Amino acid sequence: MTWSEISPLLWRSVEETAYMVSVSAVLTAVGGLLVGVLLVLTGRDGLLPAAPVNLLLGFVVNVGRSLPFVILLVAIIPFTRAVVGTTIGTSAAIVPLTVGAIPFYARVVETAIREVDRDVIAAARAMGASRPQIIAKVLLREARPGLVAGFTITVVALVGYSAMAGVVGGGGLGDLAIRYGYQRFEDEVMVATVVVLVLFVQLVQSAGDFLARRLSHR
Amino acid sequence: MIQLEGLRKTYSTRGGPVVAVDGVDLTVAEGEVYGVVGRSGAGKSTLLRLVNLLERPDAGTVSVAGRTLTGLSQKGLRRERQRIGMVHQHFALLRSRTAAGNVAFALEVMGVPRAERAARVRELLDLVGLADRADAYPAQLSGGQRQRVGIARALAGRPKVLLSDEATSALDPETTGSILRLLRDLNRRLGLTVLLITHEMDVVKRLCDSVALMRDGRFTEHGTVAGLLATPGSTLAGELFPLEPPPDLPEESVVDVTVAGPVADTPFLTDVARAVDAPVRILGGAVETLAGVRAGRLRLAVPSTAARSAADALRAAGLIVEERR
Numbered sequence: 251m252t253w254s255e256i257s258p259l260l261w262r263s264v265e266e267t268a269y270m271v272s273v274s275a276v277l278t279a280v281g282g283l284l285v286g287v288l289l290v291l292t293g294r295d296g297l298l299p300a301a302p303v304n305l306l307l308g309f310v311v312n313v314g315r316s317l318p319f320v321i322l323l324v325a326i327i328p329f330t331r332a333v334v335g336t337t338i339g340t341s342a343a344i345v346p347l348t349v350g351a352i353p354f355y356a357r358v359v360e361t362a363i364r365e366v367d368r369d370v371i372a373a374a375r376a377m378g379a380s381r382p383q384i385i386a387k388v389l390l391r392e393a394r395p396g397l398v399a400g401f402t403i404t405v406v407a408l409v410g411y412s413a414m415a416g417v418v419g420g421g422g423l424g425d426l427a428i429r430y431g432y433q434r435f436e437d438e439v440m441v442a443t444v445v446v447l448v449l450f451v452q453l454v455q456s457a458g459d460f461l462a463r464r465l466s467h468r
Numbered sequence: 469m470i471q472l473e474g475l476r477k478t479y480s481t482r483g484g485p486v487v488a489v490d491g492v493d494l495t496v497a498e499g500e501v502y503g504v505v506g507r508s509g510a511g512k513s514t515l516l517r518l519v520n521l522l523e524r525p526d527a528g529t530v531s532v533a534g535r536t537l538t539g540l541s542q543k544g545l546r547r548e549r550q551r552i553g554m555v556h557q558h559f560a561l562l563r564s565r566t567a568a569g570n571v572a573f574a575l576e577v578m579g580v581p582r583a584e585r586a587a588r589v590r591e592l593l594d595l596v597g598l599a600d601r602a603d604a605y606p607a608q609l610s611g612g613q614r615q616r617v618g619i620a621r622a623l624a625g626r627p628k629v630l631l632s633d634e635a636t637s638a639l640d641p642e643t644t645g646s647i648l649r650l651l652r653d654l655n656r657r658l659g660l661t662v663l664l665i666t667h668e669m670d671v672v673k674r675l676c677d678s679v680a681l682m683r684d685g686r687f688t689e690h691g692t693v694a695g696l697l698a699t700p701g702s703t704l705a706g707e708l709f710p711l712e713p714p715p716d717l718p719e720e721s722v723v724d725v726t727v728a729g730p731v732a733d734t735p736f737l738t739d740v741a742r743a744v745d746a747p748v749r750i751l752g753g754a755v756e757t758l759a760g761v762r763a764g765r766l767r768l769a770v771p772s773t774a775a776r777s778a779a780d781a782l783r784a785a786g787l788i789v790e791e792r793r
Binding site for chain 2: 367369370372373374375376377378379380383387388391392394465467468
């Protein structure tokens with residue numbers, strides 16, 4: 251294939267991947283922060299200890315993390331239909347991507363928040379801070395460098411997951427590489443896709459590193 | 469200003485229940501600096517955390533500034549905590565905020581409107597002598613400077629009471645001195661009541677009006693510094709002025725004397741030496757100013773033949789005398 255043939259295919263795939271990854275990344279950030287904070291709060295030394303909730307949540311998160319993404323993709327098809335009304339296409343791929351990434355990011359969030367100095371939390375309580383104030387102004391704020399670094403890892407993982415979106419007709423760079431590069435032996439397409447993916451991941455990682463460094467005042 | 473009655477706190481650990489605080493009663497008067505000393509594990513930290521109810525007591529009541537904290541709702545307790553400052557051993561500052569930001573945090577918690585915060589932050593940092601480092605992050609500050617931020621933050625709610633949890637234990641001696649001077653100064657200028665815990669007798673010497681010795685969750689001794697010094701056999705008085713073990717002296721007897729008050733500045737040793745007509749040697753000891761009172765302890769060597777009369781003469785001069793042998 252010539253470059254003029256590859257170029258439009260490649261551009262479309264970049265757009266699809268960017269769309270899938272960015273939308274699911276935003277949803278993952280929200281969902282992962284929520285679940286991660288809940289895991290910390292309900293934990294044994296948390297601000298709202300609740301062992302049953304913590305155990306259940308931890309179990310669900312672990313189940314989510316143990317399923318290989320391809321299987322999750324297929325397994326939650328009914329859920330996907332209920333959410334976006336279809337089970338094929340780029341938008342349909344966003345649902346399993348998000349569902350797959352939330353447990354991962356939730357654990358990252360949990361770990362980052364646990365790193366926050368216990369003395370600082372005690373100090374905030376001693377100042378008369380309420381729980382919402384402690385969560386927003388101490389836990390999330392102090393954990394910011396870790397949250398950003400972990401989010402970067404999560405986005406890179408999402409780029410990887412999105413390669414499997416072709417299974418449900420989601421398109422994207424991974425799909426292009428498989429259909430043209432692998433199945434049709436179009437080596438140029440394979441190489442071009444890999445180059446774009448590498449650049450994509452580099453960009454994400456550099457941006458994340460930069461932001462995490464800016465936020466860290468160690 | 470602070471009143472603790474029958475406080476008990478037990479922790480359950482893997483090795484069974486551990487009694488951290490075992491029936492402590494304590495009254496700290498307004499404007500007083502009260503020190504609780506003891507070894508680590510004696511229950512001092514738990515005691516301090518019981519005062520602002522960071523830990524809930526199993527039994528007993530806590531009153532601060534006339535309010536019974538143990539009966540309050542969560543919301544009421546939060547409001548009272550805003551009027552009780554607390555200073556921490558490892559400073560407990562937010563890494564992600566500057567010195568000014570850390571002080572502002574306390575004001576935000578209290579709901580001070582944004583417009584008033586900046587001026588108040590400047591005022592507080594000025595009070596602790598750190599106005600020029602307002603924009604530095606904790607990582608850029610020295611230990612002493614960090615603790616100054618911690619103190620400024622603790623004063624944000626214009627508290628009447630300050631709790632100090634080993635505030636100087638992580639600092640070098642020189643910095644410790646400057647932080648102790650600051651605390652003393654704040655106590656005088658603002659009429660701040662201070663309850664502090666420490667394992668350093670030096671902190672007690674330089675800062676405290678009253679002191680309690682804590683051991684296995686109980687107060688084994690407590691009182692004003694002057695009063696304890698006047699108490700024969702007081703462990704605290706002994707620890708305030710530690711004396712080395714006496715050397716082996718075949719011809720002499722060892723006599724320990726404790727002085728407190730105006731007598732400390734009289735030439736009592738000369739007077740006694742003249743009265744018993746025998747040489748009196750100083751083996752060790754010190755006389756210092758504690759809580760505004762001149763006080764000290766000396767270990768003396770007196771010829772054995774004159775020991776009895778020397779001891780009597782020292783007693784007559786108003787000193788507390790312990791004859792060692």
